[in-house]
Amino acid sequence: MIEAQGLTKRYGGKTAVSDLTFDVRPGIVTGFLGPNGAGKSTTMRMIVGLDTPSAGTVTVNGKPYAEHRAPLREVGALLEARSIHTGRSARNHLLALAATTGIPVRRVDEVLELVGLAEVAGKRVRGFSLGMGQRLGIASALLGDPHTLVLDEPVNGLDPEGILWIRTLLRSLAAEGRTVFVSSHLMSEMALTAEQVIIIGKGRLLADVDVSEVITGSSRNVVKVRTPKAAELRELLARPAVTIASSAADRLEVTGLSSDEIGTAALEHGIPVFELTPVLASLEEAFMELTRDSVEFGITAPAMESVESAGGQR
Numbered sequence: 001m002i003e004a005q006g007l008t009k010r011y012g013g014k015t016a017v018s019d020l021t022f023d024v025r026p027g028i029v030t031g032f033l034g035p036n037g038a039g040k041s042t043t044m045r046m047i048v049g050l051d052t053p054s055a056g057t058v059t060v061n062g063k064p065y066a067e068h069r070a071p072l073r074e075v076g077a078l079l080e081a082r083s084i085h086t087g088r089s090a091r092n093h094l095l096a097l098a099a100t101t102g103i104p105v106r107r108v109d110e111v112l113e114l115v116g117l118a119e120v121a122g123k124r125v126r127g128f129s130l131g132m133g134q135r136l137g138i139a140s141a142l143l144g145d146p147h148t149l150v151l152d153e154p155v156n157g158l159d160p161e162g163i164l165w166i167r168t169l170l171r172s173l174a175a176e177g178r179t180v181f182v183s184s185h186l187m188s189e190m191a192l193t194a195e196q197v198i199i200i201g202k203g204r205l206l207a208d209v210d211v212s213e214v215i216t217g218s219s220r221n222v223v224k225v226r227t228p229k230a231a232e233l234r235e236l237l238a239r240p241a242v243t244i245a246s247s248a249a250d251r252l253e254v255t256g257l258s259s260d261e262i263g264t265a266a267l268e269h270g271i272p273v274f275e276l277t278p279v280l281a282s283l284e285e286a287f288m289e290l291t292r293d294s295v296e297f298g299i300t301a302p303a304m305e306s307v308e309s310a311g312g313q314r
C-alpha cells in the first residue's frame with residue numbers, strides 16, 4: 001500500500017506536485033496518468049525517497065521509503081531506466097546490484113529469465129535497444145522480489161509484443177497480492193492494464209477512479225441492433241432516457257438500455273433480432289463525460305484531451 005497525504009513538491013517558484021492525496025492498494029494495477037510534465041515522475045521519485053517533499057508525506061506499507069530496513073526488497077522501482085549506459089553485461093549489472101543488497105545469484109538468473117533477457121545476459125548493456133534496456137530496468141525492479149512496484153512509463157520503447165508482455169506481467173504481479181503503481185501518458189494503454197487510475201494534471205489530482213465503473217457507468221455506451229423490424233423495435237424502446245439513432249433501415253444504435261433489456265423486449269413482442277452488440281465507451285470518452293459533469297474534479301473536456309493528446313512518442 002502506498003499512501004500519499006497532501007504531497008507537494010516545489011522547485012524554486014514552480015510547483016511540480018501540488019497537495020496530492022491518494023492510496024495505491026495491493027492486489028490491483030493502479031495507473032498513474034497525466035500529460036508530460038504533470039508531475040508523475042516527481043511523485044514517483046518522492047515515493048522512493050529520491051526527492052524530498054516540500055510538504056505532505058508519502059509512505060510505503062506505513063513507513064517512508066528510507067525507513068525500511070531493506071528498501072530494495074520492499075519496493076522495486078523503474079525510474080528513467082533508459083539512463084543505464086554501461087560496459088557491463090546485463091547479468092553483471094544485476095549481480096552488482098544483488099551483491100549490495102544480499103540477494104542471491106540464483107535470483108539474478110530468475111529475473112533475467114522472467115524478463116526475457118536470459119539469452120543476451122552476457123551481452124554488454126551499451127548495445128541494448130531501448131526495449132531491452134526497459135526489460136533490464138524491470139529486472140532490476142523485480143530483483144528483491146518486492147511487494148510494491150513503482151514503474152515510470154515501463155512500456156516506453158517496447159514493441160507491441162513487449163507491451164503485451166508487460167501488461168500480462170503487471171497483472172500477474174498484482175494478482176499475487178503486490179501493489180503495482182505504473183505511470184503512463186497513454187489513457188488507452190491504461191484502460192487495458194489498470195483497474196484503478198489516478199489522473200493528475202499540472203501537479204494536481206484530477207480523478208482517482210475504478211476503470212470498469214467509469215466505463216460501464218458511461219452513458220456513451222451504445223448497443224448496436226440489427227433487425228428487419230427496426231421501426232417497430234424503435235417505437236417499442238422509445239422512452240425519455242433512451243436515445244435511438246439509426247445508420248441504416250435495419251439498424252439501430254441504442255443508448256440508455258442494456259443489450260439484455262433490448263433482447264427481452266424484442267422477444268416479448270416477437271421481433272427477430274439478428275445482431276445485438278454492446279459497444280463500451282473508450283476510457284477517454286468515459287472520462288470526458290465524467291469530468292465534464294463533475295464539478296468536484298474541476299476540469300473540463302479540453303483538459304482531458306490534453307492528457308490524451310500528450311500521447312504518442314515522448
Ligand SMILES: Nc1ncnc2c1ncn2[C@@H]1O[C@H](COP(=O)(O)OP(=O)(O)OP(=O)(O)O)[C@@H](O)[C@H]1O
Pocket residue numbers: 011014015016034035036037038039040041042043185
Ligand atoms: N529537478 C527539477 N528542477 C526543476 N523543475 C523540475 C525538476 N524536476 C521536475 N521539474 C518540473 O516539474 C514538473 C513535473 O515534472 P515531472 O517530470 O514530474 O512530470 P511527468 O508527469 O513525469 O512528465 P514526463 O512524462 O515528461 O516525465 C515539470 O514542469 C518539470 O519541468
